[in-house]
Amino acid sequence: xxxxxxxxxxxxxxxxxxxxxxQTEIEFWHAFTGANGDRLAGQAEAFNASxxxxxxxxxxxxxxxxTLNAGIAxxxxxxxxxxxxxxxxxxxxxxxxGGAIKPVYEVMADSGIDWxxxxxxxAVKGYYTTPDGEMLSMPYNxxxxxxxxxxxxxxxxxxxxxxxxxxxxxxxxxxxxxxxAGVDCPLVTAWQSWVHLENFSAYHDVPFATKExxxxxxDTELAFNGEAQVAHVAKMGEWAKDGKFIYTGRRNEGGAxxxxxxxxxxxxxxxxxxxxxxxxxxxxxxxxxxxxxxxGNAPQNTIIGGASLWVMAGHDPEEYKGVAxxxxxxxxxxxxxxxxxxxxxxxxxxxASELTRSQGFYDxxxxxxxxxxxMTAKEPTGNSKGLRLGSFDQIRGxxxxxxxxxxxxxxTAKEALDSAVERGNALLRxxxxxxx
Amino acid sequence: MEKRxxxxxxxxxxxxxxxxxxxxxxxxxxxxxxxxxxxLFIPDPFGLSMQWVGLGNFEFLLSDPYYRASFATTAVxxxxxxLVSMGVALYLAVLADRLIKGSGTYxxxxxxxxAVAPAVAGVLWLFxxxxxxxxxxxxxxxxxxxxxxxxxxxxxxxxxxxxxxxxRISYNFLFFLAGLQAIPKSVIEAAAIDGARFWTRFRTIVxxxxxxxxxxxxxxNIVYAFFETFGVIHTITSGGPQQATTILVYKVYADGFxxxxxxxxxxxxxxxxxxxxxxxxxxxxFIERRVHY
Numbered sequence: 001x002x003x004x005x006x007x008x009x010x011x012x013x014x015x016x017x018x019x020x021x022x023q024t025e026i027e028f029w030h031a032f033t034g035a036n037g038d039r040l041a042g043q044a045e046a047f048n049a050s051x052x053x054x055x056x057x058x059x060x061x062x063x064x065x066x067t068l069n070a071g072i073a074x075x076x077x078x079x080x081x082x083x084x085x086x087x088x089x090x091x092x093x094x095x096x097x098g099g100a101i102k103p104v105y106e107v108m109a110d111s112g113i114d115w116x117x118x119x120x121x122x123a124v125k126g127y128y129t130t131p132d133g134e135m136l137s138m139p140y141n142x143x144x145x146x147x148x149x150x151x152x153x154x155x156x157x158x159x160x161x162x163x164x165x166x167x168x169x170x171x172x173x174x175x176x177x178x179x180x181a182g183v184d185c186p187l188v189t190a191w192q193s194w195v196h197l198e199n200f201s202a203y204h205d206v207p208f209a210t211k212e213x214x215x216x217x218x219d220t221e222l223a224f225n226g227e228a229q230v231a232h233v234a235k236m237g238e239w240a241k242d243g244k245f246i247y248t249g250r251r252n253e254g255g256a257x258x259x260x261x262x263x264x265x266x267x268x269x270x271x272x273x274x275x276x277x278x279x280x281x282x283x284x285x286x287x288x289x290x291x292x293x294x295x296g297n298a299p300q301n302t303i304i305g306g307a308s309l310w311v312m313a314g315h316d317p318e319e320y321k322g323v324a325x326x327x328x329x330x331x332x333x334x335x336x337x338x339x340x341x342x343x344x345x346x347x348x349x350x351x352a353s354e355l356t357r358s359q360g361f362y363d364x365x366x367x368x369x370x371x372x373x374x375m376t377a378k379e380p381t382g383n384s385k386g387l388r389l390g391s392f393d394q395i396r397g398x399x400x401x402x403x404x405x406x407x408x409x410x411x412t413a414k415e416a417l418d419s420a421v422e423r424g425n426a427l428l429r430x431x432x433x434x435x436x
Numbered sequence: 437m438e439k440r441x442x443x444x445x446x447x448x449x450x451x452x453x454x455x456x457x458x459x460x461x462x463x464x465x466x467x468x469x470x471x472x473x474x475x476l477f478i479p480d481p482f483g484l485s486m487q488w489v490g491l492g493n494f495e496f497l498l499s500d501p502y503y504r505a506s507f508a509t510t511a512v513x514x515x516x517x518x519l520v521s522m523g524v525a526l527y528l529a530v531l532a533d534r535l536i537k538g539s540g541t542y543x544x545x546x547x548x549x550x551a552v553a554p555a556v557a558g559v560l561w562l563f564x565x566x567x568x569x570x571x572x573x574x575x576x577x578x579x580x581x582x583x584x585x586x587x588x589x590x591x592x593x594x595x596x597x598x599x600x601x602x603x604r605i606s607y608n609f610l611f612f613l614a615g616l617q618a619i620p621k622s623v624i625e626a627a628a629i630d631g632a633r634f635w636t637r638f639r640t641i642v643x644x645x646x647x648x649x650x651x652x653x654x655x656x657n658i659v660y661a662f663f664e665t666f667g668v669i670h671t672i673t674s675g676g677p678q679q680a681t682t683i684l685v686y687k688v689y690a691d692g693f694x695x696x697x698x699x700x701x702x703x704x705x706x707x708x709x710x711x712x713x714x715x716x717x718x719x720x721x722f723i724e725r726r727v728h729y
Contacts, residue, residue, distance in 0.1 A: 069693055076483045093481060093696055100482040248567065249586050250674060257568055394695035397675075404677040408587045423502065430496070430697060433487055434480045 026322045027081035028058045029074075031067040031307065035274065036141070036343055043339070047329045054322035064090070064307065065393065071312065075100050080312040082323050085140060087307045088127060089392040092214060094310050095136060096390065096435040102311045102320065103136045104128075104327065110317065111324035119331065119349045123301055123375040127386035128308050131215055137308040138327045141345040143271035144302045144371045145195040147171075147290055151283040153264035157181035161285070167293040168235070171265065175244040178264050185263035187245045190252035193399040194305055195267045195289070196232065197224050202303045202384035203289060204228050204296030214388035218432040222395070222424045225417035228295050234413035237406040247407045250400045269305060270371035273344030277365075286367030288374050300384045301375050306345065346371055390431025395424040468709065474702035481696035493703035502679055503687065503704075510683040513597060514661035521601035522653055525608030530638070532609075533616040543613065550606035554664060558671030561599035585673070589680035592673050596681050599672060600665040608653050615649035616642065647727040655719050662712055684708055 032040050037060060044056040061070040064087035071084040086094050094101055108115040117125070117135050128137045151161035157178050164170050171187075178186040189195055201208040207223040214220040239245035246263065248254040258266035259279040266272075267289065276284060291298035309330075311323055329335060336352030339345060341361050347353045353372055356362065362369040378384075389395060402420040405411035411419075443449045475493050477486040497503045532542050552560070564572045565585060573583045585591040619642060627637045643650075666685050669675060675682035675690065682690075685708065692701030 065694055068696075072481050072696070097480065097482045097484065099484045247587055250676065253586075260568075262568075391695045391697060394690065394697075397690065397694065401676060401678045404587060408589075408677065410678070426496075426500070427695065427697070430478060430700070433489075434478045434697075434699075436485075436487060 023053060023055045024319055024322050026054055026056045026083065026319060026326060028056055028083040028085075028309075028326075029061045029067055029071060029081045030058055030085040031060070031062065031064045031087070032085075032141075033060060039339065039342055043330065043335060044326075046335075047326055050329070051325070054325060056322075056326050068093070071310075075312060075314075078314070080314060082312060082315055082319055083326075084310045084312055085307045086137070086310050087393075088142075088305055088386070089389075089396065091128060091137070091308070091386075092218075092388045092390045092392060092431070095388065096218070096431075100313055101136075102313050102315075103134060104138050104309075104311060105134045105136070107311050107320050107324050108327070111321040113321075113324050113328060115324070115328060119351060121346070121348060121350055121353075121372075121376055123380050123384075124304055124346060124348050126380050127304055131212075137310045138330070139304075139308045139348045140306070140330070141271070141339075141343065142304040142306040142348065143269040143345050144304055144375050145191070145199050145267055145289050146270045146370055146374065147287040148258060148266040148268055148272065148276060149285040149287055150258065150261060150264050150266075150280075151285055152261065153178070153183055153282070157183050157264070161283075165265075165287050165290060168232070168290045169293055171290050172235070172239075174265070175239060179242065179244050183264055184243075185246045185257055186243075187239065187265045187267075188248055188254035188257050188263040189245070189266065190254050190268040190272070191305070192247075192250070192403055193396045196236065196403075197229060197399060198387060199289065199302045200232055201226075201229060202380075202386075203291050203300055204298040205300040205381055205383050206296045207383050208387060209389055212382040213386065214390075215382070215385060218390060218428075218435055220389065220428060222389075222421040222428065225414070225421045228292070230413045230417055231295070232292065233403065233406055233417060237409070237413055240407040241409055245407075247404070250397075270346065270368075271306070271344045273368060274342075286370045288370055297381075299374075299377070301378050301380055303384060303386050304346065304375070341368075344368070346375065350376075389428065390435070391427040394427055395420075398423045398427075471702045471705045471709070474698060475706045476699075478697075478699040481698065489699065493699045494707070497700060497703055497707070502682075505679060506682050506684055506687055509679070509681065510662070510685075513593065513600075513665075513681070513683050514658055516593075516597045517600045517604070517661040517665065518654065518657040520597060521604035521657060522608050522650070524601070525605045525653075526612050526650075528605070529609050529612035529616055530642075532613055543609075546609050547606045549603045550610075552603050553667065554600070554603065555667035555671050557603050558596075558599050558668040561595060561602070561668075562672050565595055585677075587677050589677055592677055592680050596665070596668055596672050600661065600668045604657065604660060608657065611649050611653055612646070615646045619645045651719070651723060651727045654723070655716060658715060658719075659712060662708065684711075 028044065030040055041058055044058050048055050061067040067084070068086055068090050071080060074080045105117065120139065124139045124142050125135060128139055129135050147165060149161065149165065154161040158181055159174060159177055163174065165174060175186045198208055201224055206226050206228045207213065209220045209222045209224070211217050211220040236245055240247060246257070248257060252268065254263070254266060255268060255272060255275060257263050259276055261280065261282045288299070289302055309327065311320070331349060333349060333351040333355045336347045336349055337355040337359070340347040340352055340356055347356060357369070399420050402411070402416040406413055406416045476488065476490060478489050478493070479486040528546060532539055532546070535542060564570050565583060567573055567584050567586055576583045583591060585595050623641055624637055627641055632640070663685050665683070666689060669681055669683060669686045670689070673681045675686050684704065688701050688704045688708065691697045691704065
């Protein structure tokens with residue numbers, strides 16, 4: 001990746017030197033490696049080749065946290081890039097840093113280029129938009145959790161792989177049957193807080209935090225110790241005790257178990273498609289995330305995970321124009337559709353989704369449209385627009401710790417969630433104070 | 437009679453000491469001072485504003501039962517890492533010291549793990565004990581033991597202690613071996629002639645004569661366990677399960693770099709600084725008295 005970055009940087013220099021008119025360089029710091037890193041670099045190359053005024057130079061700065069820290073450190077030193085990739089949980093941190101960022105809607109308006117914020121899918125855009133509808137950052141890679149099914153495991157256990165798994169009630173029955181049939185790993189999950197609390201809350205239209213999950217102000221308080229969430233975590237605790245739910249770790253460790261064909265069901269991001277489709281040596285299905293029938297307004301819509309592109313403050317108007325051009329380029333249906341199909345991330349515009357459908361991608365790759373449908377089936381409510389909570393990466397850590405207490409049988413669901421809320425609120429108060 | 441060499445005047449000694457003082461000031465006092473200063477504020481991550489909170493950060497930390505629990509975790513972890521890494525190193529050094537043939541090879545091989553960075557060591561151990569594909573996990577499974585450090589707090593602590601001690605054993609081994617070889621053979625031979633067996637000789641002669649080395653390693657290893665084991669914790673457990681392996685320095689990282697809470701992170705650094713200072717004073721005051729130079 002380093003080598004590649006330097007080759008690209010070198011290429012950029014050559015291009016700059018080679019062309020008669022001086023080109024404006026746009027720095028773009030990101031957190032992608034591997035196949036997605038190559039795709040990201042490919043987008044920049046395509047943009048650079050498409051016009052001669054600007055050169056976008058992507059640089060990899062480590063994982064999401066490291067990239068955010070690199071951006072922060074660079075800003076403090078006055079060396080910030082033009083664009084910075086920030087994961088969704090860093091949104092509140094970036095928003096609060098009014099003097100450090102330039103909102104995307106402003107970048108677009110100042111550049112004078114033709115740009116319509118309404119082309120973006122509401123559930124994606126909403127996460128990065130103020131309550132007044134002003135878009136602060138550009139959604140880049142977005143995904144949402146779905147249910148992955150290992151059809152072979154179902155058949156081995158004597159279950160119909162096409163059985164209804166739309167609700168957790170049905171899944172509960174399936175888990176019991178799988179366990180009784182001797183399956184060692186009936187259910188595994190990735191990103192437990194994201195799937196089983198954050199998305200769970202949105203999907204059931206119950207608050208994760210007050211003030212519209214923090215959209216209404218930094219004086220928000222966590223509220224995920226409500227009845228619906230406690231019931232769900234308690235049930236998962238029971239499954240963990242009975243060996244029906246296998247806990248593998250805080251991140252996406254469970255993916256290895258599922259891809260190796262050990263687990264029957266897996267709750268994971270829709271962006272897991274790339275890895276699962278290449279590695280799985282069994283038939284798999286993508287199903288919508290299950291919900292508890294009769295609980296809240298389920299199914300509402302699920303929310304996104306992933307990252308968006310923030311424009312940093314302190315650059316020249318000419319450079320911002322280049323940034324605006326690039327953001328517009330990234331939003332075009334062709335670029336988006338390609339990105340969506342290659343990476344498994346959601347398309348950020350409805351047009352890109354339509355284009356993908358008309359190209360026949362969804363027909364030849366069944367299930368890849370589930371995530372889009374799941375997110376866009378209903379207009380988002382105050383509980384399902386997304387989350388905007390300060391110190392949220394750390395709050396997730398607290399949630400992980402407390403959930404581990406439940407899976408290990410040390411705490412009840414109620415105790416764990418109450419404790420997570422209390423500890424998380426202390427961090428929210430500190431964040432509130434830091435933004436004053 | 438005073439035999440030390442002394443300088444006349446003040447300027448030459450001052451000049452000679454200046455580089456050292458400058459380095460200490462720039463690389464130690466300045467950052468430490470910054471940490472103390474920052475610990476009195478709640479800054480926003482981008483450095484756009486700072487809220488004066490006085491001792492508020494310390495109050496916030498010390499009223500948090502999870503932070504207080506982290507002291508106990510750190511104590512257990514540091515003691516275990518120090519005991520394991522020094523104990524095993526001493527054992528190996530005593531064995532290597534008695535070797536007549538091939539001791540060079542043994543020494544070289546035993547020193548190798550020291551070259552492995554803590555984070556890489558963490559990944560290596562994690563692979564062996566991976567709950568799904570780990571070799572050791574598989575063997576334990578054959579013996580009927582279900583290894584799961586992802587949920588079992590004791591196993592998680594055991595794993596990070598072993599992973600942290602492993603590379604350290606090489607370092608300690610080197611010092612112990614050098615210390616053993618510095619002990620005059622005549623003393624040991626005299627004891628042997630008097631009829632003292634190996635264990636008696638070790639207890640009454642070798643170990644006491646080794647005490648300067650042991651003391652030095654004790655200080656260095658505790659500092660190591662406090663500060664440098666971060667990489668191992670980060671790669672193996674991220675402080676979990678629950679908070680079983682969240683040692684103080686890991687929390688400094690988590691609050692500072694994950695939470696962007698620089699005020700709390702700075703306050704924790706100051707607390708760590710004070711703890712290690714106190715520990716070192718205790719060691720020099722009380723343990724050093726029993727050291728025979």
